Amino acid sequence: xxxxxxxxxxxxxxxxxxxxxxxxxxxxxxxxxxxxxxxxxxxxxxxxxxxxxxxxxxxxxxxxxxxxxxxxxxxxxxxxxxxxxxxxxxxxxxxxxxx
Numbered sequence: 001x002x003x004x005x006x007x008x009x010x011x012x013x014x015x016x017x018x019x020x021x022x023x024x025x026x027x028x029x030x031x032x033x034x035x036x037x038x039x040x041x042x043x044x045x046x047x048x049x050x051x052x053x054x055x056x057x058x059x060x061x062x063x064x065x066x067x068x069x070x071x072x073x074x075x076x077x078x079x080x081x082x083x084x085x086x087x088x089x090x091x092x093x094x095x096x097x098x099x
Contacts, residue, residue, distance in 0.1 A: 004012075020028050 016028070017025055
């Protein structure tokens with residue numbers, strides 16, 4: 001995890017045993033374990049929050065992209081109706097078949 005191998009870990013444990021003493025070492029290990037557990041829990045919460053926010057941003061951008069596409073589709077429909085109307089009129093703007 002931090003590049004600490006077995007020999008380094010043994011040296012750390014021996015130093016901790018000498019500094020803290022054998023009676024306080026289990027309490028120290030227990031408190032360190034709880035601290036690391038709490039740190040991991042907080043890191044997971046932050047990660048989850050970031051993922052939720054990222055998902056929300058992606059959803060918003062997709063909705064904006066869809067809303068930009070909808071007017072284009074409406075303009076395509078308008079152009080189609082205009083083309084149909086123009087095809088039924090002659091050069092003078094009158095309905096074909098009228099004089």
